[in-house]
Amino acid sequence: MKGHIRERSPGNWAIILDIRDPETGKRKRKWHSFKGTKRGAQKECARLITEIQNGGYVESNKILMSDLLLRWIDHAKSQVTPKTHERYTEVVKKNLIPALGGVHLTKLRPAQISAVYTKALTSGRRDGKGGLAPATVVLMHRLLKKALKQAVRWELTARNPAEAVDPPVVERKGMNTYDLDQTIVLLDNLEKSRLLIPVMIAVLCGLRRGEIVALRWRHIDLANGSLTVSESIEQTKEGVRTKVPKSGKGRVVTLPAMLTARLRLFRVQQAEELLAIGVRQTEATHLYTREDGEPVQPRTLTQAWRTLAASSDLPKIRLHDLRHAHATHMLAKGVHPKVASERLGHSRVGITMDLYSHVLPGMQEEAVARVDEALSLALEKRPRSVG
Known part of the structure; x- marks a missing residue:
């Protein structure tokens, strides 16, 4: 295996490699261009020869x-x-x-x-x-x-x-969400709004936007107070499609009593509204619909939320942050991260722990205090030895 360099013009070099064709045994030349110093061209020539000898050489081509x-x-x-x-x-x-x-x-x-x-x-x-x-x-x-x-x-x-090459470091931004008091104010403000049900589902059950707009009455079990997340709606430039949830599998989410009661009333109200325009409510009817009974697209829900947020005195947060609110409410009240992970539909509990680590220090302090209290009580009850 041989190779040499030739200067074409100042700073521009040709690297010529003598290669033997493995099929015919004939020698042929391969040319490479190099821009730089003579020493650099010599190093590049040596590198190419080493690649050929080690079987790692791929013939240069014109692919951009x-x-x-x-x-x-x-x-x-x-x-x-x-x-x-x-x-x-x-x-x-x-x-x-x-x-x-x-x-x-x-x-x-x-x-x-x-x-x-x-x-x-x-x-x-x-x-x-x-x-x-x-x-x-x-x-x-x-x-x-x-x-x-x-x-x-x-x-x-x-x-x-x-x-x-190392990519830049991404600093995690602080999570903006609502505390319990702000959540109550939010729900009060939405009492007569079409956004009440989707917002309640987001902030009380932690569903994603696509999961909310995909919900149909067949997914709601009012008798047992639960809903099944088995579909999600995705919107792209090419249109709207139904897919499985982000984790790749469905989940059952227990409904808070206040949401179950609200859904009972809403189902009757929706049925009456649809009947007035000649549409019959069925198990396939979506919970969140337009006034004509057709389902709402994900981006439409986001826009409706932005309009609401702009007119509210509450801090401006994203629709997705309502899901974060549900997670932080649970973890702050001592709900086990595994349970929170299952409600949120995370594929691993580690995702929940990582996303909401800001809530966990308080949980850790509470856990340590409980263990300390239990040990102290045990020590007090321990029989004392007689000296």
């Missing part, structure tokens, strides 16, 4: 990063949900391709990737108003790493340069 990223995003479509794929496509086309699309796949280096992340954090917004959020840059890194990993599997390149 834009070609790879578009091919990978199409490949990933069957592996993620439509909503996730929509987000992936957005990041690939708006962030990764503009930054790296013109780079040849086999010439991409960790330093280039790191520079892209740095620029994205300082001036990555398309409107020119500053940098991207660290969480967005972390997603860019994750997607680029996945695409390059697949390129290695496709034998388009010998290595994944993104593995040598």
